[in-house]
Amino acid sequence: MKIRLDRTICDGFGVCAKHAPGYFSLDDWGYASLIGDGNVAEQDRDPVMRALLDCPVHAITEVGERQTGVPNPALREDDDPASRLKTEANEAEWGFTR
Ligand code: SF4
Numbered sequence: 001m002k003i004r005l006d007r008t009i010c011d012g013f014g015v016c017a018k019h020a021p022g023y024f025s026l027d028d029w030g031y032a033s034l035i036g037d038g039n040v041a042e043q044d045r046d047p048v049m050r051a052l053l054d055c056p057v058h059a060i061t062e063v064g065e066r067q068t069g070v071p072n073p074a075l076r077e078d079d080d081p082a083s084r085l086k087t088e089a090n091e092a093e094w095g096f097t098r
Pocket residue numbers: 005009010011012013014015016017024030031032054055056057058059060
């Protein structure tokens with residue numbers, strides 16, 4: 001698990017450092033900083049998740065890939081987004097669904 005902390009959102013409540021003091025430090029005003037590179041050891045996952053879920057402003061997020069096993073058709077690399085544009089030329093295809 002990897003996390004990131006958006007310090008522009010942090011409002012200095014200090015909940016994260018209380019739950020996972022090994023991963024969050026607070027400055028003199030109570031604003032948090034990540035300790036380390038955001039990688040969370042498996043044995044520390046629960047307290048870090050609690051910090052993530054208890055942060056009142058959602059400044060802590062989990063990053064990384066979630067493998068669903070189902071490719072998202074909207075993210076195909078060979079797909080040309082221009083082919084899905086709604087124009088007058090193809091209005092007969094999309095116009096009836098308005
Ligand atoms: S819990 Fe959230 S708002 Fe509070 S110090 Fe930590 S990151 Fe900032």
